[in-house]
Amino acid sequence: MQKYSIMSLARQALNGHRGWQPAWREAEPKRRYQVIVIGGGGHGLATAYYLARVHGITDVAVIEKGWIGGGNTGRNTTIVRSNYLWDASAALYEKSLQLWEGLSQDLNYNVMFSQRGVLNLGHTLQDMRDIRRRVNANRLNGIDGEVLDTQGVKRLVPFINTSPDARYPVLGASWQPRAGIARHDAVAWAYARAADALGVDIIENCEVTGIRRDSGRVTGVETSRGLIEADRVGAVVSGHAGVLADMAGFRLPLESHPLQALVSEPLKPILDTVVMSNAVHVYVSQSDKGELVIGAGIDAYTGYGNRGSFRTLEEFLAALIELYPIFSRLRMLRHWGGIVDTAPDASPIIGRTPVDGLFFNVGWGTGGFKATPGSGWVFAHTLATGQPHDINAPFSLERFHSGALVDEHGAAAVAH
Amino acid sequence: MSTVPRPWRTDMLTIHCPWCGPRDETEFSYGGEADIARPAAPDGLSDAAWADYLFMRTNPKGWHCEQWNHAHGCRRWFKAERHTVTYEIRVTWPMHREQP
Numbered sequence: 001m002q003k004y005s006i007m008s009l010a011r012q013a014l015n016g017h018r019g020w021q022p023a024w025r026e027a028e029p030k031r032r033y034q035v036i037v038i039g040g041g042g043h044g045l046a047t048a049y050y051l052a053r054v055h056g057i058t059d060v061a062v063i064e065k066g067w068i069g070g071g072n073t074g075r076n077t078t079i080v081r082s083n084y085l086w087d088a089s090a091a092l093y094e095k096s097l098q099l100w101e102g103l104s105q106d107l108n109y110n111v112m113f114s115q116r117g118v119l120n121l122g123h124t125l126q127d128m129r130d131i132r133r134r135v136n137a138n139r140l141n142g143i144d145g146e147v148l149d150t151q152g153v154k155r156l157v158p159f160i161n162t163s164p165d166a167r168y169p170v171l172g173a174s175w176q177p178r179a180g181i182a183r184h185d186a187v188a189w190a191y192a193r194a195a196d197a198l199g200v201d202i203i204e205n206c207e208v209t210g211i212r213r214d215s216g217r218v219t220g221v222e223t224s225r226g227l228i229e230a231d232r233v234g235a236v237v238s239g240h241a242g243v244l245a246d247m248a249g250f251r252l253p254l255e256s257h258p259l260q261a262l263v264s265e266p267l268k269p270i271l272d273t274v275v276m277s278n279a280v281h282v283y284v285s286q287s288d289k290g291e292l293v294i295g296a297g298i299d300a301y302t303g304y305g306n307r308g309s310f311r312t313l314e315e316f317l318a319a320l321i322e323l324y325p326i327f328s329r330l331r332m333l334r335h336w337g338g339i340v341d342t343a344p345d346a347s348p349i350i351g352r353t354p355v356d357g358l359f360f361n362v363g364w365g366t367g368g369f370k371a372t373p374g375s376g377w378v379f380a381h382t383l384a385t386g387q388p389h390d391i392n393a394p395f396s397l398e399r400f401h402s403g404a405l406v407d408e409h410g411a412a413a414v415a416h
Numbered sequence: 417m418s419t420v421p422r423p424w425r426t427d428m429l430t431i432h433c434p435w436c437g438p439r440d441e442t443e444f445s446y447g448g449e450a451d452i453a454r455p456a457a458p459d460g461l462s463d464a465a466w467a468d469y470l471f472m473r474t475n476p477k478g479w480h481c482e483q484w485n486h487a488h489g490c491r492r493w494f495k496a497e498r499h500t501v502t503y504e505i506r507v508t509w510p511m512h513r514e515q516p
Contacts, residue, residue: 242475253471255448256500300446304477304501310428311441344471400471401463 001197004108023189024068024196029203029228033061035383036221036230038208038244040064041073042184043361043368044236045191046376047383048200049107054377055384058199061230062192063223065207069188072238075338076369077261077283077295079274081118081179082143085134088394088406089347090141095391096374097178103373109190111182112288118179119153121277121323123168131174138176146175156273159326167322168280181274181285181293187372211248217356218248234359234383236375239304239339241362250354253400254341254363257298260308262335264327266290280319291333294320298340298366308337340366344400346409350379350392359383360397429503433486434494434510447483449473450495477501481515484508 002008002021012019035051037044040062051057064070080100082093104111122128128147135145149172150162162170192202203225210222211233220229235244245252267290276283281297296316299309313335321328342365343349349363361379364371374391381389388396394406429441455461455469474480480500485493495515496508509516 240477242473243477251468251472251474253467253473255473255475256477301482301498302448302475302480302500303503305503309441400467403463 001108001193004110023193024202027061027196027201027203029061029063029206029223029225030201032220032229033201034059034231036060036228036233037062037236037383038221038233039071039236039238040068040188040192040202040204041071041236041238042069042188042191042372043238043364043375043379044234045188045195045202046372047234047236047361047379048202048376049191049195049198050376050380051384052195052198052200055380057384060195060199061201061203061228062195063203063206063208063221063228065205065224067204068192068202069185072338072340072368073188073372074185075261075336076184077285077293078181078184078287078369079118079179079276079283079285079295080113080182080370081176081274082370083118083120083134083138083145083174083176083179084408085137086406086408087137087141089408090138090143091391092374092378092395093371094141094143095377096371099373099377100182100370101178103182103187103190107190107194109186109193111186111190113180113182114288115178115180116273116285117156117175117177118274118276119148119156119173119175121153121173121275121279122171123277123279124171127279128171131172135174144176144178146177148173148175157271157275159270159324160275161323161325168277168319170323179274181287183288184369191372191376208244208247211244211355211358213248213355213358218358232357232359232383232386234361234379236361236379238341238362238364238368241341241360244362245353245360248353248355248358252341252349252360252362252397253344254349255302256304256339256341257301258303258305258308258337259296259298259340259366260312260335260337261293261295262313262332263287264292264294264330264332267292267330270326275323277319277323280316280323282316282319282323284320284324292327292330298342304339306337306339308335340364340368342366345405345407347406348375348395349397350375351382351388351396353397429505431484431496431505432508433489433492434508435490435492436486439486439489443486443488445485445487447485447493449475450481450483479506483511 378392
């Protein structure tokens with residue numbers, strides 16, 4: 001692997017930048033692998049990387065139906081935080097945040113992780129009670145957090161509308177200083193490059209069409225590029241988890257919904273943190289290019305259409321203008337949707353399935369990007385040992401049988 | 417007029433309420449997958465069978481039979497067959513009737 005550094009940059013500059021090599025090989029599928037990871041998004045590539053680096057398993061293929069980073073990894077609003085209410089979620093997202101903090105060095109790739117903090121606004125007295133409860137829970141779990149009042153929010157975001165007669169007055173917020181944003185494409189490319197350097201085959205344009213089983217055990221996957229056999233298969237997909245489960249003969253407690261986001265024309269620096277509001281379902285940050293990155297809630301109905309509904313668009317833009325009147329004349333450049341698989345408890349499913357040797361890491365709903373490193377870390381452990389890591393044990397598919405749900409949606413009232 | 421067929425609609429959905437006729441999407445609320453029957457004898461069910469009823473969903477990519485409520489209209493429930501990729505609604509019918 002070509003190492004990236006100031007020296008290599010200088011050397012290539014003198015050479016007219018003609019010596020850069022592709023970040024990963026274009027691999028042809030072999031007949032058989034020890035482990036196949038279905039899905040070449042951030043989570044799947046992170047899984048492959050930690051399988052190779054932490055567990056020494058390098059006979060791994062990542063198969064991706066499109067191109068690397070072309071799915072939800074490149075469609076999210078890039079927010080990273082770990083201020084979740086329940087212990088199980090806090091452990092998972094905090095593990096992830098700790099990996100984020102060293103990720104650029106670990107992967108020798110600048111993922112532009114910027115710890116600029118995240119505000120979650122409260123608009124009602126009950127919002128503020130929930131925020132206090134959540135911040136207290138976070139601190140007990142060793143996660144940084146503060147409760148801010150209206151003036152505290154105003155100090156961080158001077159142009160936010162804090163007028164008491166606003167439709168949704170800003171009464172305060174939770175504040176996690178270690179949270180922030182990262183460059184989403186870079187995360188996928190960095191993991192792909194690092195996994196490839198350790199011997200993992202990354203196979204793009206290879207769609208899974210069937211899951212081969214023999215007496216209840218997985219033996220391989222049928223793909224658009226032929227049959228590939230494997231001892232273990234891990235599905236790390238978003239938007240199509242139900243379709244894959246159907247191929248393997250079981251059902252999941254997931255429904256797929258479109259989630260949309262949009263990006264404005266570039267502005268001079270105005271917003272140096274991330275502001276989220278669960279009550280009005282709008283969140284906004286400013287990218288390094290100066291564009292505002294604005295996200296919404298999911299569409300109410302299920303869908304695989306990769307575009308958001310105008311009804312939702314209208315609602316979240318109205319909320320944006322109400323909170324930030326200064327943005328009212330802003331023009332929008334791009335608008336897109338991604339498909340998110342949401343579980344009844346808004347928590348992911350990471351672990352065994354009814355098919356032996358087939359493992360699923362799915363159902364991240366609206367909040368998967370922040371979990372990319374941690375998700376890969378625990379799923380690599382699960383694939384390597386056949387057992388869940390302590391951190392992902394509560395996120396099993398069996399929780400829907402036992403009733404031990406990790407109910408982040410209702411309890412925390414935090415947007416994912 | 418363009419002759420290129422639009423693969424999907426980009427404007428708001430128009431939903432045909434069986435009682436009130438075609439109305440804007442904003443008048444309706446979504447009720448999820450249709451025809452999920454409550455088990456007749458819940459006491460005798462295994463945990464897995466109960467979970468299947470409560471949580472598991474078909475979530476198809478294609479035609480989907482689902483429930484809608486005309487929340488800001490006649491407030492009645494009805495069923496619809498909608499395509500989950502194109503969002504085309506093929507037919508709607510009252511809750512108590514068979515699918516036409």
